[in-house]
Amino acid sequence: MKFRNLLKRKHFVLFATLNSLSGFSIGLFTPIFAIFIKQIGGGLLEMGLAYSILMGLTGILMLFSGSVADKFGIKKIYMAGSFLYSITLFFYIFANQVHQVFILEFFKGIANGITIPLWSIISVRLADGTRIGREVGFMQGGFWVAQGVAGIVGASIAYFFSFKILFLLVGIISLLGSLLIIPLKVE
Secondary structure (H helix, E strand, O other), rough: OOOHHHHHHHHHHHHHHHHHHHHHHHHHHHHHHHHHHHHHHOOOOHHHHHHHHHHHHHHHHHHHHHHHHHOOOHHHHHHHHHHHHHHHHHHHHHOOOHHHHHHHHHHHHHHHHHHHHHHHHHHHHHHOOOOHHHHHHHHHHHHHHHHHHHHHHHHHHHOOOHHHHHHHHHHHHHHHHHOOOOOOOOO
């Protein structure tokens, strides 16, 4: 029984690490995303539309992703969404027109809609049954702290180097987090 608990702890730590990497990659670009939109010719309306595409599609797909995961497997569907998100981030390197960002936000919305509800399921499954609240709080706290730290890092990279370098780094970090899903046992 102790070995099984130790193995479960290993997967909890792995998922918490994945979660923090995800938060860090998101935090690198989210605070300065509007500036990127402006640099490629967009304005307030384009930023609002990009946000609406992302959040609207995320919300719609969240309604269905749990059912799809129940049918095909939580890990498999979570991994597909996570890799889609990571790959999409790399394409921001090539975005130089606002309509291209709209397309990328569409794909990020699909990825978010798939992964966000499944994140909750995986978190609860990997948490210690007697400390679920504490452990899910630990994971969520790690995600948000990582985003907070990443905000100034991402702004500095974009300021001193470029958005292209920033998006390359964001894609790499996100992909590393996605790769951590492979050894994860959640089902």
